[in-house]
Amino acid sequence: MVTYVFLVAAAVAIVFALLAIVHRNPIVNVLSLLVVFFALAAIYAVLGMDFLAAMQLIVYAGAVLVLFLFVIMLLNIKSVERIGSGRPLQAVFGALTAIAIATATVLAIRQLTPSWGALLPGSAKGTVYPLGHALLTSHTFAFELISVLLVASLVGAYVLARKEDR
Amino acid sequence: MIPIPYTWVLILATVLFGIGAIGVLLRRNAIAIFLSLEIMLNSANLAFAAFALKLAYEGHGAAAAAGQLFVFFIIAVAAAEAAVGLALFIAMFRLKETIDVDRFNILRW
Numbered sequence: 001m002v003t004y005v006f007l008v009a010a011a012v013a014i015v016f017a018l019l020a021i022v023h024r025n026p027i028v029n030v031l032s033l034l035v036v037f038f039a040l041a042a043i044y045a046v047l048g049m050d051f052l053a054a055m056q057l058i059v060y061a062g063a064v065l066v067l068f069l070f071v072i073m074l075l076n077i078k079s080v081e082r083i084g085s086g087r088p089l090q091a092v093f094g095a096l097t098a099i100a101i102a103t104a105t106v107l108a109i110r111q112l113t114p115s116w117g118a119l120l121p122g123s124a125k126g127t128v129y130p131l132g133h134a135l136l137t138s139h140t141f142a143f144e145l146i147s148v149l150l151v152a153s154l155v156g157a158y159v160l161a162r163k164e165d166r
Numbered sequence: 167m168i169p170i171p172y173t174w175v176l177i178l179a180t181v182l183f184g185i186g187a188i189g190v191l192l193r194r195n196a197i198a199i200f201l202s203l204e205i206m207l208n209s210a211n212l213a214f215a216a217f218a219l220k221l222a223y224e225g226h227g228a229a230a231a232a233g234q235l236f237v238f239f240i241i242a243v244a245a246a247e248a249a250v251g252l253a254l255f256i257a258m259f260r261l262k263e264t265i266d267v268d269r270f271n272i273l274r275w
Contacts, residue, residue, distance in 0.1 A: 006170050010178045017182055017205050021189030021198070029201050036182075040208055043178070047170060047219055052237050059241050064204070064248045071252045072197060075259050087194075094191030102184030106177070127234065134231045135238075146242045153246035157253035
């Protein structure tokens with residue numbers, strides 16, 4: 001059952017990721033990406049990583065994609081170019097490079113040996129407690145640094161996007 | 167519950183990374199490139215999750231928790247990056263009335 005959910009979610013993620021990069025309408029691109037993020041959240045949930053599934057939905061699907069939609073509607077982009085249009089050399093070399101990266105990664109994966117065993121520790125009670133504990137004990141510095149980064153990006157985004165008074 | 171082999175998760179991450187790489191290399195609309203970049207970031211997250219799963223299967227619970235925390239950190243950094251990147255696109259659009267990256271071949275200001 002878990003395996004079927006994983007396979008269906010993986011197929012949905014791949015199909016909609018393709019749709020997200022080839023479709024010409026930017027709104028369709030963003031909404032396809034939304035489906036990809038939901039499928040990935042389903043995969044995290046199936047793997048027993050419930051905290052990551054919630055984060056994926058709240059931060060990516062809830063915040064980042066809404067930002068994308070805002071910007072697309074703000075800039076009023078009607079339609080985008082077809083993928084690889086007007087640049088045959090760029091299309092060929094770009095596709096070859098992407099295929100080379102994917103092949104290299106597959107070759108690296110084949111070096112690994114698959115292992116079968118128990119699910120994540122504490123997955124019966126959820127992963128929120130162990131992750132929160134680790135976040136506030138062994139990873140406190142990185143956790144606090146994230147808040148500094150978020151404030152810096154907030155100020156940076158405001159400074160970049162505001163209208164300059166002239 | 168039958169566990170899912172972590173190599174399946176890695177293969178899905180690879181496929182998504184390849185799709186995102188194709189998008190980054192072939193699209194010319196800056197927002198489309200940014201969307202493809204988000205797909206690549208998510209595939210990196212999925213790879214982290216896969217190795218956290220491998221460590222959990224092998225009994226390294228603390229290391230598996232650290233792997234999941236890395237995904238959490240990457241999600242936070244990606245949110246910050248999305249805010250700054252989209253603000254940059256708005257600034258670019260104000261300058262040139264387009265976000266086609268081929269039109270941004272100036273390095274003068």
